[in-house]
Structure formats: C-alpha cells, structure tokens
Amino acid sequence: MKAVILAGGTGERFWPLSTVDTPKQFLKLFSQKTLLRETFERLSYKLPVEDILVVTNERYAERTYEELPELPLSNILLEPARKNTAAACVYATLKIEDGENVLVVPADHYIPEAEKFWECVELGQSVLDKFDGIVTFGIVPTRPETGYGYIEVGEFVTDGVYVAKKFHEKPTYDVALDYLESGNFFWNSGMFMWKKEYFLSQMKKHAPDVLHPFLECEDVRDAFSIVPSISIDYALMEKADKIFMVKANFIWSDVGNWKSLQEIGIGSTEPSVLLEAENVFVRTTKPTIVLGVSDIIVVETENGILIADRKDLEKIREALKRLG
C-alpha cells in the first residue's frame, strides 16, 4: 500500500497563528509537532517512509522538506498551481505502481490514536482485496455540520463495513439536519482508499476533464494549467459507482477553527485566569485575564490579536480582507 498526504490547502481560519505562508498543516496546534508531521508519523507507524507521498503546492516545498527530512525528495510532489484535491489525487495516483492500494489522507486532522486508525485502514484494505470500489471512513455525526461530506449507508458488508448508498458533499443546513436525525448518515472524514486502476477508471468515467490533462500533457505544468479546480468529493465521490464505508472507531476532528480546538479540549495556554467568564478559549504568549465576558476566543501571536465571539468565528475571512 502507498499513502498520499494532501498538504496543499490554504487556511486563514487560525489567524493570527496561520498566515498565507503558514497554512494549517504547518501549525503546531496540539503538540510540539506540526499537523503535517503528526500525519506523517501516524502513517510511518506502519508504513516504510518510501511508501508515503506528499502532494503540496510549490510555495510550500521548503517547509515540507524541513518538516519531513527523512522522506525521499522524489516522494514530495509539487503542484505548480492550486487546483484543489481532485487534481492532487490524480497527480499522486498516477505516480504509484500498478496494482497498488492507495490511501489518501488530509494533512491537517486530529487523530490521536494511531493504532485504532490503522485497524480501520487494515479493514479498508481487506475490503479492497475482495471488491472493486472506493473505501471511505465514516464518523458518527454529532451536529448538522454543513462543512462536511455525508455518507449515506446502505447494506451491511461485514463488521464495521457498509456499502454507501450515496455520497453528499456539503449539504445545506436543513438537509444536514435531516441527515443527522435519520441516523443513516455519517460524516466523511476526508480519507479515501482505492486501487490505482479502479480509481483511474472511475475518473475516466465521471471526471475525464480532470484525468485527461495528466495523461495527455508531458509537462506537469501544462496539465496543471488546464485542469479544472474541483475537489475529489464533487468530482468523483458524489458520482462513483461503488463506495464502501468503514465506520471509524478512532477519535477524529478536522480542527476547522479555534472553536473546534476548544471543543477537543487542547491547545489553550496557561497561565490564564477566567473570572465570571465561561466557555472562553485563550492562547496567548502572556498571562491573560478574562473578566466578565463569556463565549469568546482570545488568541495573541506575533502576527496579531484575535478577540472573537465564538459564534462569529466564521467571519474571520471577511475581517482579514479588511485588515489588508
């Protein structure tokens, strides 16, 4: 098996810690290691480093080399343009030998239990040994989240494995609420497994505009200049012929913003004193007192200071644009 880490995303939602030059995968959110490093170590827990590939944007090349010095340089695939995850998945899968199983994982998730993560991956591998299809990893939903894909489960295959009836990427709030109440839907954790040949045949059928540039252009720069920008979820998962879902039995969070870090219960700094203040997240370089205000996020780094009501965190992008 080969593993591919998708590490080319941007992220402003962790401002003032993250900046355009330091997206989420390069942040040290819950330990002294960056999220990319944590992801790499979760994979190298069972895989030889030669079997791990990282796909990232050219502008993050240096940072990626520094983070993963033991990775052969040729295992770091550089994208000359940001064209979202469908292009990254095709680019990486084409580099992998025929007949291999490919595990694709995001670079920036919180999955603290490597052993349990691997139990699920091995279950996924056993599915691919028997059937043609794409394996996804489903998380039991706890809220009507509109930022995730949802997997609608069908037939039971074996313990912890189901056929997915359908994949629905990022529903509206009302639809997400219906999904949550029905009990038949799981969150897509953003990790996928496929056999190289099955994936390519499915891309050929459902997203030929993403596959063809990589087959036809000799220079990867040309391929990236014409390939459409679309996520793998919209390009393929919503249309794929056969999807399986392994029910994830590990702790998982995609740590979307400061609020989700607070929910996991890590990443805050001491000393801070809260007086008549509840539900406050503080991450500062100096001792901090929060007095008489609740439900806020306070973050201070050398790049700036964020003081936000928890419920308004989504507006951070808009606010950043105004900051210039």
Ligand code: GDD
């Ligand atoms: N190489 C590369 N190139 N990586 C990319 C690119 C790109 O152009 N764009 C995004 N990525 C990386 C990100 O760094 C992240 O690790 C991963 O791909 C997923 O991209 P996101 O942009 O974070 O996707 P999302 O969170 O909106 O949605 C996906 O993840 C959810 C779970 O967190 C989907 O798969 C959803 O269905 C899923 O629920």
Ligand code: MG
């Ligand atoms: Mg994400």
